[in-house]
Amino acid sequence: MNDRKLMTTIESIRMPDREAMDAAERHLNSLTKPPGSLGKLEAIARQTAGITGELVPDLSARAVIVMAGDHGVCEEGVSAFPSEVTPQMVHNFLAGGAAVNVLARQANAGVFCVDVGVNAELAHPKLISRKVRFGTANMTREPAMKREEAVAAITAGIETVEQLYSEGYRMFATGEMGIGNTTASAALCTVLADMPIEEAVGLGTGIDEGRRQHKIQVVERALAVNRPDAADAIDTLAKVGGLEIAGLAGVLIGAASLSCPVIVDGFISTAAALIASKIAPQSVPYMLGSHLSHEQGHRQLLQAVGLSPIIHMDMRLGEGTGAVLCFHFVDAALLIMQEMATFESAGVSQA
Incomplete structure (x- = not known):
């Protein structure tokens, strides 16, 4: 189905x-x-x-879709933050206290948080629950998820856009939350953008150079164990990707199918755009690149998708913060x- x-x-x-x-x-x-x-x-x-x-x-009704999911690869110590931060931050989004909430209020945009793969039981009246599974597996030992789970997560993103479109929203921005997702994004870049691992792996949430070198080794192990097929984006996504990345790929494809512009946030969102560009190349003209992330490898990743950033603010938070800022530039153009x-x-x- x-x-x-x-x-x-x-x-x-x-x-x-x-x-x-x-x-x-x-x-x-x-x-x-x-x-x-x-x-x-x-x-x-x-x-x-x-x-x-x-x-x-009329693009005045706009929404930021924040996809949330956990990553089993966090067991390898790739992040400065523990995995429990993911569900904690989901509650922060729902309470309106995160940076993306502040910037979205300034831009008169709604923030919609989607649980597509958080490794916790979550319940909140404002939460959009489309959980495929409780986080990915540790990709250094086995595939992050099954192929059908990756497709289900993409579909969850499509259905989220369709739901918001039915409520009147006509412009979207991508956001994400998932401790460990720069590691998964770097693995995707290495395979699908033919990027050297040294360039794809950055400092993420603020790790030091020693931890970055460890992170490079983790990505190398994940690729060696799973041998993702570079000619098959969904295979690569399933083996070394993330549920929230898959969900965002669905958001991008869904927005294109509804003839709505969608603003792509930073490194993780652009990794999702890379997936979307591989399985639905015709979705790319509906995407607007927002900012050049401080995360190394983002410039090359944007080029691989075919996007040009509107601003360069040395940001690397994620959540959709850079994309939300660019709502103002769309307003200015109109x-x-x-x-x-x-x-x-x-x-x-x-x-």
Whole structure:
């Protein structure tokens, strides 16, 4: 059932509306400025027009989807924080006390936390529960999850977007919570982006160089034990990935199927975008890169997906914090399209 849901969702993704993009380009060039002088704001305006088919779409209803899951590889001491922080932070999100909640309130966005694989029993009226399993297995000893579990987690992301879309949301941002997920993301990058392990493995939550070298060895062991197939993104995801990463890949694919823009957060979210780009290449035009993470390897990972970051703020928190900041830039681009005078209306001579 999950395989069928995933395939039909992928098949429903249409190409962006080229006529709307061309119309946006013509309008931008008619505004009282040199052509292209607003840089990435103009690129955002063209892209959102293509995604929605509207010159100035209403994207005021926006949601940050924070996928949460635990990682068995934490048994190997790869993080500065213990695994119990994952469920504790889920409660923090639900209480509105995390950084992403603060920034989302500023951006007038909703924060929706999804339990797709937390290794704890969670119950809260605001929690979206789509648990596939209680955390992944230790990937240095066995596959992180079964293939069908990876597909189920992707499907959970698709269904979350569909639920929020039915409630009126039209723009999304990706966020995540899962102690150990930079290790899984680095493994995915090594296999699917052909990135050297030394470049893919960073400092994560703030480990020192000695712990980073240990983390490199952990990723090497996981790859040697599981031998993921680089030509099969779902196989790689199942063997060395994470449930929340799979869920975010589903969010990206689901948003594309509904013709909604989705802003990709940092390193872990971009690893999810890499998965989505491999199994549904047509979903990439619906993604906007948000920021260049301080986590090493993120620049190369963005390039592998085909995304360009809007901002560079030396951030590495995750949660969706960088993506939420970029809601403001989308708003700015749409206001330029809506409110800026044309040469004709302002009576300004063109070159």
